[in-house]
Amino acid sequence: MKLEQILFSQGFGTRRACRALILAGEVTVAGALCDDPDMPFAVDGPACPKPLAFTVEGVAWQYHARAYLMLHKPAGYECSQKPRHHPSVLSLLPAPLRERGVQPVGRLDEDTTGLLLLSDDGQFIHRMTSPRHEVPKRYEVVTAEPVTAGQTAALLAGVVLEDDPAPVRALACEPGGSHALALTLTSGKYHQVKRMLAAVGNHVVRLHRSRMGALALPATLAEGQWRWLEPDDLAQLVVVGPASALRDQ
Numbered sequence: 001m002k003l004e005q006i007l008f009s010q011g012f013g014t015r016r017a018c019r020a021l022i023l024a025g026e027v028t029v030a031g032a033l034c035d036d037p038d039m040p041f042a043v044d045g046p047a048c049p050k051p052l053a054f055t056v057e058g059v060a061w062q063y064h065a066r067a068y069l070m071l072h073k074p075a076g077y078e079c080s081q082k083p084r085h086h087p088s089v090l091s092l093l094p095a096p097l098r099e100r101g102v103q104p105v106g107r108l109d110e111d112t113t114g115l116l117l118l119s120d121d122g123q124f125i126h127r128m129t130s131p132r133h134e135v136p137k138r139y140e141v142v143t144a145e146p147v148t149a150g151q152t153a154a155l156l157a158g159v160v161l162e163d164d165p166a167p168v169r170a171l172a173c174e175p176g177g178s179h180a181l182a183l184t185l186t187s188g189k190y191h192q193v194k195r196m197l198a199a200v201g202n203h204v205v206r207l208h209r210s211r212m213g214a215l216a217l218p219a220t221l222a223e224g225q226w227r228w229l230e231p232d233d234l235a236q237l238v239v240v241g242p243a244s245a246l247r248d249q
Contacts, residue, residue, distance in 0.1 A: 003027065004037035006063060011100030012056055021056060029054045059094075066121045067102050068229040069093075072221045073116040079107040086110050092224055093118070105129060106188055114139075114209030115217040117229075117237075128212070128237065134186035135237070136171055138211035139193050144203035146178045151200040159199035161189065168196065179205075213237040 001009075007018035007027070021027055022037045029041060030053055042048040043063045051062035073079075077089045081103060090098050097118075105117035106129045119125055128135055152175060158167030172184035183193060194204045210217050214236040221227060 001041060001043050002037065003029065003034055003039045003041060006041060006043065006052070006054070007056065009065075009100075010061065010063060011096035011098070013099065026057045027054060056096075061096070062228070064228065066124070067097060067100060067119055068121065068124065068234060069097070069102065069118040069226050070215075070217070070221070070229055070233070071116045071118060071226040072217060072223050073108055073113055074223040075111050075113050078110050079104040079116065089116060089118075093226060108209060109191065109194075109207070112207045112209065113223065114207075115212055115215070116209070117212065118226075129188065131187055135213050136184050136186055136211075137188070137209060138172075138182060138184045140176070140208040140210050141181050141183055141193060141197065141204055142206035143179045143181070143197060144205050145201070147175055147181050147202065151197075151202055152181065154200045155183065155196060159196055161192075161195050161199065164189070168192065170196070182210075 003022055004015060004019050007013075007021065008015050012018050012021065019037045022035055025033060025035050027034055029039075041052055043052050044065065051064060053060070053062055055061065071089060071092060073089055076086055077092070078084070078086045079089050081088060081090060089104060090102070093102060101120045102118045103120070103125070105119055105125050108114065108116055117128065127133055152173050155170045155173045158169035160167050168187060168189065170183050171186055172182070174182040176182055183196075185192060189195070193207055197204050215233055
């Protein structure tokens with residue numbers, strides 16, 4: 001692939017802008033300056049066993065045909081490309097990732113923290129968010145009132161939400177102290193965790209998503225930070241029903 005096309009595919013602007021960056025000497029590939037926009041480079045296959053490494057204006061990058069990211073979402077951000085009341089989580093990403101069309105995989109409420117995936121792969125986004133695939137999501141919940149055995153049992157048996165007559169149940173519900181529990185769900189309705197706790201007579205004070213499928217949010221990834229998903233990370237998201245992911249917890 002020509003260098004100009006590589007930069008364009010990775011979100012560094014229009015083809016003309018990418019060409020100008022290269023001609024201005026702002027791009028290195030594998031540590032060497034390259035000012036020829038038409039210079040070809042291998043980006044996959046046997047000739048390129050690792051992602052092609054390059055820098056643009058001194059910032060290190062790697063070539064990825066598709067973007068798969070994880071972000072430790074802080075409170076105070078909306079999972080929207082057109083936020084209404086708070087900044088978008090996309091503002092936490094570098095401009096090239098926003099330019100190439102990366103978007104959140106599902107949503108977390110503005111005040112919810114934790115694991116958020118982002119991608120520019122529409123099929124991946126659909127697979128991870130479709131109710132048919134039942135990807136388990138684990139939430140750490142702090143409650144206003146003590147969690148009772150009856151509330152835990154009701155969450156596991158299923159509660160009825162206002163907009164759906166069919167009961168919604170938790171796949172797993174593990175008490176974590178007098179005012180805390182870990183709730184695992186396979187569906188993703190609007191404000192679901194908060195509404196489920198309200199349905200059993202409690203109230204969510206703090207909500208944090210710690211896991212999707214068998215992929216856990218790393219303790220080393222601080223709030224507001226992001227990183228690329230590695231092949232091993234993606235493998236942990238490919239589950240056949242929820243039980244296969246829970247076995248690895």
